Amino acid sequence: MGIHVKNYLLRTSVVVAAASVMLSACGGAAPVGTTTASAGLYEFDEQAAAVARAESLGHACVFDGVEVRYDFPQARVDGCEQREDGTIVVMTGPENQPINPSPWYAFQVVAAEPQTVALEVLALERGRARYNPKVSTDGASWQDIEHSKSDHSIYFSLDVGPQPVWVAGQEMFGNDDYWQWVDGLAREYELRRFTIGYSAQGRQMPALVSYGSGDEWLVLIGRQHPPELTGAMAMRAFVEEMLSEGAEFLDRYNVLIAPNLNPDGVALGNWRHSTGGLDLNRDWFDRSQPEIAAVHTYLQQIVAEGGDLVYGVDFHSTWRNVYYTMPVDYVARESTFSQEWLQRLGAAVPYEVEEQASAAPGRGIFKQYMADEYGVHSVTYEVGDETDRGEIDTTARAAARVLMQYMLER
Numbered sequence: 585m586g587i588h589v590k591n592y593l594l595r596t597s598v599v600v601a602a603a604s605v606m607l608s609a610c611g612g613a614a615p616v617g618t619t620t621a622s623a624g625l626y627e628f629d630e631q632a633a634a635v636a637r638a639e640s641l642g643h644a645c646v647f648d649g650v651e652v653r654y655d656f657p658q659a660r661v662d663g664c665e666q667r668e669d670g671t672i673v674v675m676t677g678p679e680n681q682p683i684n685p686s687p688w689y690a691f692q693v694v695a696a697e698p699q700t701v702a703l704e705v706l707a708l709e710r711g712r713a714r715y716n717p718k719v720s721t722d723g724a725s726w727q728d729i730e731h732s733k734s735d736h737s738i739y740f741s742l743d744v745g746p747q748p749v750w751v752a753g754q755e756m757f758g759n760d761d762y763w764q765w766v767d768g769l770a771r772e773y774e775l776r777r778f779t780i781g782y783s784a785q786g787r788q789m790p791a792l793v794s795y796g797s798g799d800e801w802l803v804l805i806g807r808q809h810p811p812e813l814t815g816a817m818a819m820r821a822f823v824e825e826m827l828s829e830g831a832e833f834l835d836r837y838n839v840l841i842a843p844n845l846n847p848d849g850v851a852l853g854n855w856r857h858s859t860g861g862l863d864l865n866r867d868w869f870d871r872s873q874p875e876i877a878a879v880h881t882y883l884q885q886i887v888a889e890g891g892d893l894v895y896g897v898d899f900h901s902t903w904r905n906v907y908y909t910m911p912v913d914y915v916a917r918e919s920t921f922s923q924e925w926l927q928r929l930g931a932a933v934p935y936e937v938e939e940q941a942s943a944a945p946g947r948g949i950f951k952q953y954m955a956d957e958y959g960v961h962s963v964t965y966e967v968g969d970e971t972d973r974g975e976i977d978t979t980a981r982a983a984a985r986v987l988m989q990y991m992l993e994r
């Protein structure tokens with residue numbers, strides 16, 4: 585399998601070259617004005633967006649008139665090869681190691697003549713085949729692809745032609761999509777939209793605040809792990825339901841919405857980490873990564889100004905739907921908050937609601953940080969990779985409604 589090593593090294597050098605282009609484009613223009621709770625509204629930074637788009641220009645592999653492109657944000661290809669039987673092998677490698685083996689991939693396929701191509705997505709290093717392939721002709725609506733899997737590879741065939749088709753491990757939703765989404769919500773619901781911080785590579789992290797009449801806050805965060813798109817779907821549905829149906833709740837509570845905490849990882853198609861090479865959801869105590877430090881600074885500012893952080897929800901994806909909570913006896917304040925909310929959710933949806941409570945003192949997970957730093961409960965809201973998309977939406981909307989009911993009764 586020496587071909588993989590050769591191509592992987594080749595692509596690594598291309599990535600390094602792209603990174604140096606980005607650094608020079610950012611030269612001397614270090615981000616300033618990290619936002620605090622009382623700072624003003626930031627406008628979308630066109631220059632930063634252009635840098636993000638320019639970072640992966642000109643990446644493609646071509647075999648017998650079939651082109652595999654990975655020249656767009658969220659794309660992830662770390663080498664290609666063609667087997668003797670004609671199968672095009674598209675490789676994805678981890679951004680660094682050790683890492684949770686969840687290989688993300690996203691690319692386009694285009695061919696001069698219409699044809700059916702055999703494709704294999706191969707996870708390099710210790711990657712395990714995880715995300716089932718999806719196809720799109722517009723980058724917006726997606727369909728599952730019939731496929732088979734081995735330990736490291738996913739196999740399928742695809743009808744291609746002159747119009748590029750997207751192939752990805754999940755329905756893509758990128759940095760620009762987040763800005764459009766928060767801009768739309770800010771306009772529709774008259775929310776404060778701002779940049780809560782900057783990533784290691786200088787990308788803006790979008791945030792929204794809905795201000796209530798009191799000092800109590802609900803904190804919603806997402807996308808610490810770039811490929812976890814089903815968690816991102818749940819967060820979007822949850823937030824939209826809260827804003828559209830939660831007038832009474834929003835009169836009372838302040839809500840911080842920070843949906844995209846790892847914009848570098850999203851842009852680069854990382855498997856899991858920040859460009860600092862770390863799992864952001866292990867960094868909440870060290871705060872060595874600027875993405876986490878920025879959110880921490882904002883939360884500290886809320887508290888310094890007399891705010892009371894009441895609860896937090898952190899959206900993720902894993903193999904199945906599960907809610908990771910803190911044990912009732914770990915946090916004394918409103919010790920059964922998560923249990924009561926999730927019981928109500930279980931009664932509201934025709935799906936199983938599984939809760940698992942555990943503490944990991946010293947491990948920099950958001951819910952552990954909320955418990956130890958602020959003395960409150962919170963939840964890691966995990967959505968299965970292949971959970972039915974309608975179920976994700978229904979459950980997330982019900983979760984928002986019953987959480988608001990529960991919090992209004994406190």
Ligand SMILES: [Zn+2]
Pocket residue numbers: 809812900901
């Ligand atoms: Zn995660």
